[in-house]
Every structure is written in C-alpha cells, then in structure tokens.
Amino acid sequence: MRIVADENIPLLNAFFADQGEIATYPGREIGREHLMQADALLVRSVTKVDAALLAGTPVRFVGTCTIGTDHLDLAGLAAAGIQVASAPGCNARGVVEYVLSCLLTLAERTGVAWRTRCVGIIGVGEVGGRLAATLTALGVDCLLCDPPRAQRGESGFVSLDALLAQADVITCHVPLNKQGPHATQHLLSAERLAKLAPGTWLINSSRGPVVDNQALASLLPQRPDLQVALDVWEQEPQVDLALAQLCALATPHIAGYSLDGKLRGTEQIYQAFCAHFQQSAALKLDDLAPASGLAHLAVDEQTEAVWALARALRLVYDVRDDDARFRAALQGLPQKQIPQAFDQLRKHYPLRRECSHLQLGWLGDKAPPAEWAAAGFSCQRG
Numbered sequence: 279m280r281i282v283a284d285e286n287i288p289l290l291n292a293f294f295a296d297q298g299e300i301a302t303y304p305g306r307e308i309g310r311e312h313l314m315q316a317d318a319l320l321v322r323s324v325t326k327v328d329a330a331l332l333a334g335t336p337v338r339f340v341g342t343c344t345i346g347t348d349h350l351d352l353a354g355l356a357a358a359g360i361q362v363a364s365a366p367g368c369n370a371r372g373v374v375e376y377v378l379s380c381l382l383t384l385a386e387r388t389g390v391a392w393r394t395r396c397v398g399i400i401g402v403g404e405v406g407g408r409l410a411a412t413l414t415a416l417g418v419d420c421l422l423c424d425p426p427r428a429q430r431g432e433s434g435f436v437s438l439d440a441l442l443a444q445a446d447v448i449t450c451h452v453p454l455n456k457q458g459p460h461a462t463q464h465l466l467s468a469e470r471l472a473k474l475a476p477g478t479w480l481i482n483s484s485r486g487p488v489v490d491n492q493a494l495a496s497l498l499p500q501r502p503d504l505q506v507a508l509d510v511w512e513q514e515p516q517v518d519l520a521l522a523q524l525c526a527l528a529t530p531h532i533a534g535y536s537l538d539g540k541l542r543g544t545e546q547i548y549q550a551f552c553a554h555f556q557q558s559a560a561l562k563l564d565d566l567a568p569a570s571g572l573a574h575l576a577v578d579e580q581t582e583a584v585w586a587l588a589r590a591l592r593l594v595y596d597v598r599d600d601d602a603r604f605r606a607a608l609q610g611l612p613q614k615q616i617p618q619a620f621d622q623l624r625k626h627y628p629l630r631r632e633c634s635h636l637q638l639g640w641l642g643d644k645a646p647p648a649e650w651a652a653a654g655f656s657c658q659r660g
C-alpha cells in the first residue's frame with residue numbers, strides 16, 4: 279500500500295505507518311507526478327483534487343482530514359469510482375470557541391454587552407448547531423437560517439433576509455457551494471451587505487467566497503459602525519490587506535485550528551481508510567494524543583457564572599493573539615509574499631487546546647451553575 283499525504287497532517291505516521299509506505303509533500307504542491315504509484319491520497323483543505331489529478335494513477339481512496347470539501351470535485355471523483363471521505367464535525371468545537379472569543383473581544387471594544395446581542399447563525403450544521411446550543415445555554419438569543427434543513431421539514435428557521443434584518447451579530451457557517459438551489463458563493467452579496475443594520479457585527483469563519491470581499495472592502499470605509507471579523511478570505515492564501523486593515527479582527531483561516539480538532543480529523547480519516555481497505559481500525563486517538571495540558575480556574579459562589587466563563591475562555595483561546603500575529607506577519611508585505619506568509623502562520627500555529635482541557639474548580643457548597651456544563655466546560659469540586 280502506498281499513501282501520499284499532506285505533510286501538515288498531525289499524527290499521520292502514528293495512525294498510518296502500519297498501513298503502508300507514506301510519502302509526504304506540502305499540500306499545495308501535490309501533483310500527478312507524486313501519485314503515479316499511490317493507492318490512497320490524504321489531504322487537508324489546500325489540495326485541490328479532481329478526477330484529472332488522479333487520472334492514470336492507482337489512487338482509489340481520497341481522505342480529507344477537514345470538515346470542508348469544497349477543494350474536492352465530489353461529483354467527478356464519484357463518477358471516476360474513487361471513494362472520498364471527509365471528517366464531519368472534527369474541528370467544530372474550535373470554531374465555536376473562535377466565535378465566542380470574537381464576541382468577547384468585540385463587546386470589550388465597543389462597550390456593548392455580548393449577551394444582550396441577538397446572534398444570527400447562517401448554516402446550522404455541525405458548527406452552527408453547536409454554536410447555537412452553547413449560546414442558548416448562556417442565555418443569548420439566536421436566530422437560525424438553514425434553508426436546506428427548513429426544506430426537509432425541520433422547524434425553527436428564518437429566511438436569510440429576515441435574519442439579516444433582525445440579528446445584531448451575523449456569523450456564517452455554511453459550506454462553499456458554487457452552484458445549486460442553495461449556492462453560498464457571495465451569499466452575503468454587495469446588496470445584502472449594504473442593508474446591514476447600524477452597529478452589526480459580522481463574523482465569517484466558513485469560506486472566503488461566502489462574503490463578497492470586494493463589496494465589503496468598498497463598504498467598510500463608509501460604515502465604521504460595522505465590526506467585521508474575517509478568518510477566511512476570498513482569494514486565499516492571497517489576502518486583500520486593505521480589507522484586513524478595515525476588519526476589527528483578521529486571522530489566517532485558523533478558527534478550527536485546535537490541536538484536538540486536527541487530531542480528530544486524522545482519526546476520522548484513519549477509520550474511513552481502514553473501512554475502505556478492509557483493515558481493522560485498531561488505533562484510538564485517546565492512546566495517541568498528547569497529554570491534555572489541563573489548565574485550572576477556581577471559582578466560588580460569589581463569581582458570576584458568565585464572567586467566569588469569559589475568563590475561562592480567554593485562558594484557553596484568545597482571538598486577539600491570532601489577530602496580532604496575522605497583522606505582524608502580513609502588514610506591509612508585497613502582495614507576492616503574502617501567500618507564503620499566510621501559509622507559514624498556519625503551518626507554525628501555536629498549540630491550542632479546546633475548553634474541555636480547562637477544569638473549572640468549584641469552591642461553592644451549592645451545585646455549580648448549569649450554564650458551565652451546557653457551554654462545554656467541565657466543572658469539578660475543589
């Protein structure tokens with residue numbers, strides 16, 4: 279068995295060394311010449327894979343250790359008889375923590391309490407669904423928009439235009455679909471952006487082209503009331519630095535970059551690979567993942583639950599650090615050098631664990647506040 283893989287897949291060797299010979303390359307550089315003897319191709323989001331790339335190669339299995347699949351030509355690969363697997367939900371919790379951190383930061387900067395804002399979630403799947411559950415547990419009002427789910431007869435959704443008119447915060451969690459009845463490319467078009475209510479906070483951590491970046495760059499100089507956080511960019515790894523400058527928060531596509539999320543992605547693809555090649559999936563992430571590096575925060579009955587949660591989140595993840603690194607690395611660079619700097623920020627991303635690695639030590643006599651567990655924090659006495 280020969281496996282070709284993106285060099286940025288963590289625990290690749292730990293999971294796949296027993297399965298065959300592994301050759302790794304930078305994800306953006308994987309080409310047909312690397313695949314002429316490969317049985318399986320393992321990628322992340324930066325490798326574009328279509329039937330033409332694999333034509334004439336023995337590759338019969340493609341696994342992407344990511345949630346998004348817009349870099350894969352799913353229809354073409356299916357027609358060519360190639361099995362494709364992705365890692366649904368693997369880093370969804372990381373994205374939720376990124377959005378929560380954006381809310382805390384924008385609240386601090388504008389002086390508007392984040393818990394009083396109505397959050398409009400566009401796309402209510404793995405990420406949007408978990409975000410809605412977490413925010414609701416914290417007492418925040420949410421509006422949900424997901425026409426594909428509404429069309430399947432599920433209730434609780436509003437139309438996109440109703441959401442845009444009513445929400446104070448808009449956060450996008452849709453896949454990038456260029457065609458079809460629910461296409462999402464430029465879902466936030468120039469026309470819709472122009473209608474954003476005064477003081478709206480807009481967060482995009484889905485895919486860059488979901489928001490018309492050119493229209494946003496033209497709008498923002500006339501609308502200093504809008505607060506925009508962009509994690510994804512229309513021409514990635516190229517970034518429009520003028521747009522980044524106008525954003526309140528700018529990061530290099532790292533919303534889901536917790537180590538936990540990346541490792542779950544590798545494990546999910548290992549399982550799919552083993553199922554496809556009829557091998558037993560004997561390895562478990564719990565046995566291979568590095569120790570948790572648990573952080574502690576002690577709280578007592580006098581501490582307001584939501585204040586403690588905000589402190590706890592800051593201990594685990596602070597989007598301001600990613601924003602500062604992004605600006606320091608990219609500002610002033612000639613355009614030609616931006617893609618490489620963008621990729622370097624992602625390749626050398628600092629260790630980040632999820633909130634499940636933070637223990638809230640409860641010093642009170644009564645039961646700890648229910649919001650904590652509901653918001654995804656583990657809470658123990660003492």
Ligand SMILES: NC(=O)c1ccc[n+]([C@@H]2O[C@H](COP(=O)([O-])OP(=O)(O)OC[C@H]3O[C@@H](n4cnc5c(N)ncnc54)[C@H](O)[C@@H]3O)[C@@H](O)[C@H]2O)c1
Pocket residue numbers: 345346347366367369370373400401402403404405406407423424425426427451452453454460461462465483484485509510531532533534535
């Ligand atoms: N920035 C990051 O680091 C990062 C990390 C993870 C995922 N993502 C992106 O976020 C996207 C969403 O992730 P997910 O795990 O929630 O995916 P998901 O497939 O579980 O959920 C997507 C939801 O969007 C809905 N949807 C589709 N078209 C829509 C439309 N036109 N309007 C509104 N809703 C629509 C779907 O019905 C679905 O419920 C991924 O496809 C990926 O592109 C980014």
Ligand SMILES: O=C(O)[C@H](O)[C@H](O)COP(=O)(O)O
Pocket residue numbers: 286322323324343344345346347369531534535
């Ligand atoms: O779709 C996803 O899972 C995310 O966008 C993922 O974090 C992308 O990371 P990459 O594959 O570019 O390393």
